[in-house]
Amino acid sequence: MKRIASRDNPDFRLLIRAQEGRRAPGERASVPLPVALEGPHLCSSWLDIQGQPELAFVDETRVAQSEISGILAQVDSSRIRLCAPAMMKAASQVVQGQGLTFLVRAPTPSVPQNIDENCLWLDRLQDPGNMGTLLRTAAAAGIAQVYLSGGCVAAWSPKVLRSAQGAHFALAIHEGQDLIELRERLRIPLLVTALEGAQSLYEAELPRHAAWVFGNEGRGVSRALLNAADMKLSIPQNEAVESLNVAIAAGICLFEQRRRFLST
8 A cells, every 4th residue: 555645646646637537648549538436336346347446545544444444455455545534535526525436447348240239329418417327227227238429428427427326337338439320230220219200108019129319408319310210209298398307218218118028
């Protein structure tokens, strides 16, 4: 373990950049972004799925806490950095810091040549809370692949990570995708929610496997994706409300499909 006493320490500055979503000066864009995983839950999930972090920052007054000490016991001691409580607070994105933060690199999985399993496509989604909820919902519905168009909020940003509550580690998240080009790799129907020219979700003959598209909070799914869809669906609702929150709509659709095929 190494103790850090100054906020100008290079390792600590890396942590701050990760919390802000910035790269180190001169770092190539091809290098995966640095990501700060804050709290024992996210750190433990990373260890279980991905292995060692680049660095582990810990509040030196909380090293002996059972939950934190159990995690640190699995980390190579050369990667651990002890910090004063004030420094950990300065690097935290939450009011009540949790005493432990991993510095890692966001995974960059390869896109399959043929997309033939249930997946989630997100088109220019902007809100971190919605993004995190959608990732968590997809993982809960048994979906393993998520494709994000350009213009989406960063999937590994701190707010999205907190909202998703560890769902990232059950998913292969493909960021910066051209969804129209990706259509050529699709071997299953493309399903889009729409307000016009759509059939009811509950009356439609849903396929067992599909790519579900959900769009921008204000503008919805792009016209190009609407035109490329194999099926347009709507969720029947009270006429007093124009539309549903995108994360809520996705949850209804994904679990309606899961309900139909869960026992078959």
